[in-house]
Every structure is written in structure tokens, then in C-alpha cells.
Amino acid sequence: MAIKLLFTAADPAVPGDGVPYLKNSKEWQANIAPYKSNDRQPARLRLLQVDIAVRDARNDDVTGWLFGTFVCNGNKPGATPFDRLAPVGLMWGDSPGFTPADLSAGGTPPQQWINTQVGTYQHLGWADRINGPVDNPASSCMSCHGGGAEPPLKTPIIPKSTLSDQEKLKWFENIEAGVARDAGSISLDDSLQLAVGLRNWKSYAQGQGADLKALAGDDAEELLNRGIEARDD
Numbered sequence: 001m002a003i004k005l006l007f008t009a010a011d012p013a014v015p016g017d018g019v020p021y022l023k024n025s026k027e028w029q030a031n032i033a034p035y036k037s038n039d040r041q042p043a044r045l046r047l048l049q050v051d052i053a054v055r056d057a058r059n060d061d062v063t064g065w066l067f068g069t070f071v072c073n074g075n076k077p078g079a080t081p082f083d084r085l086a087p088v089g090l091m092w093g094d095s096p097g098f099t100p101a102d103l104s105a106g107g108t109p110p111q112q113w114i115n116t117q118v119g120t121y122q123h124l125g126w127a128d129r130i131n132g133p134v135d136n137p138a139s140s141c142m143s144c145h146g147g148g149a150e151p152p153l154k155t156p157i158i159p160k161s162t163l164s165d166q167e168k169l170k171w172f173e174n175i176e177a178g179v180a181r182d183a184g185s186i187s188l189d190d191s192l193q194l195a196v197g198l199r200n201w202k203s204y205a206q207g208q209g210a211d212l213k214a215l216a217g218d219d220a221e222e223l224l225n226r227g228i229e230a231r232d233d
Ligand code: HEC
Pocket: 002, 003, 004, 051, 052, 053, 067, 068, 069, 130, 131, 132, 135, 136, 139, 140, 141, 142, 144, 145, 157, 158, 190, 191, 192, 193, 194, 196, 233
């Protein structure tokens, strides 16, 4: 099981920030920098979203994983900020084949449950698949995470907007636990944190002039080949 807490610098007291539902959210001080800068300053952040991924063999026939998320809703009754988290929904499969046309025709992605009573702005992904309030709307939890593999990824994690809906369906297939999306890639079993960690480690080690061969022995060549690709989200 993995749990990810997502914080934001957006402020419920500032109308233009558009987050009135984050009132009374969990606050933490963090040492943050503006995007693409390393000029860090302590700032107050608020808990916005809590993502949960669970490996469960009872779902092996579909993907072997469950992905669900919670959003903070300051209007929900509850004694602590964690009591005031509202479930957004849960997916056990990526509803292969389901397109925006199916949605327009009145259908819903079959391999998920969405909480229609969430009480905050509901921000879903492609063809109303589940994703979190700050996730990319062209995707879904499993479309980004399914087939998570070591960088460099042969397929980018988000489909290009210029592709047709039929072409985009490649990103919404059910991929078994422990299997990478592309043949020849090494699976990290749905963990994108490990993928980012490997990429950052390589970049750090190279910046330090580290002798990767001494660190990695015979695998050095393979480690060096774990390229650095841009994040799309
Ligand atoms: C646009 C792509 C994208 C979408 C959509 C997405 N994630 Fe992630 N997720 C990532 C990336 C990249 C990371 C690793 C880096 C980070 O944590 O920021 C990550 C990290 C995580 C982690 C930490 C564990 C790990 O190793 O990956 C969890 C748990 C998680 N996401 C759950 C979810 C859930 C649940 C959803 C849907 C509600 C979701 N994610 C949607 C890209 C995405």
C-alpha cells in the first residue's frame, strides 16, 4: 500500500485562489521553491488530496491494484482535518475501450465507483475516469500508474492531445501488476515515485561526478542508460 499526501500553497482566504473548500485543512510548513527554481523559502501549505494505491490479489483478474483518492472538504462535519476528507472514488480497472463518445451517450466507466456526493468541485479524468483534483484531466490514476516502469519510458505517461480517441485507448488498458506497459521495459509495479527517484538519483549522481560503475558494478551500463525524460504533468 502507498499513500500520498498532496499539499498546495493555494489559500482559502484568497478568493482568486479558488479553494474555499480548503478552510480548516491540515496545515504544514514546508521549504518550497517556485517551479523550476531552487530558491527555497518556508511557506504554509494546506492538505488538498490524499491518494491511496493498494496491491490486492483479489483483483488479479483485472489489474491487481486499487486506486482511490480523498479530497479535503472544510464543510464536511468532523473533528480533525482527516475526518473532513471526502472520498472522490475508487478504481479497480481502467475501463478499457470506454471513450468520451460512450460518456456522451449516457454511459459511465464500468470499472470504478465515483462519489457523486463528494461536496467539492468534482474534477475527473478522461471520459470521467477517476483522477484527483490536481491530476491531469487527460488521464486517470491507472493510466498514469499502470505499467509504471523504469525510465526512460518508451511510452510517455500521458497521451498527446492530438491523438484520436481510438489511439488514446492505448493508455487506458488494464495492465497486470508487475508488468510494464512496453515490452523490454523493467516494471516498477505501478510506482511512479520509484521512477522519479531513479531519475533524480541518476541526475544527482552524475552532477556529483559519481563513479556509477563503482556503485553499480556490472549493471553500470544499464543504470547509465536510464535516461531523463521531461515530466508531462
Ligand atoms: C498525470 C499522471 C498521474 C495521475 C493521473 C495520477 N498520478 Fe499518482 N503519481 C504520479 C507521479 C508522477 C507520481 C510520483 C511523483 C510524485 O509523487 O509526485 C505519483 C505518485 C503517487 C503515489 C505514491 C506512490 C508511488 O510510488 O507512485 C500514489 C499512492 C499515487 N500517485 C496515487 C494516485 C491516485 C490514487 C491517483 C488517482 C486519483 C493518481 N495517483 C493519479 C502521476 C500521476
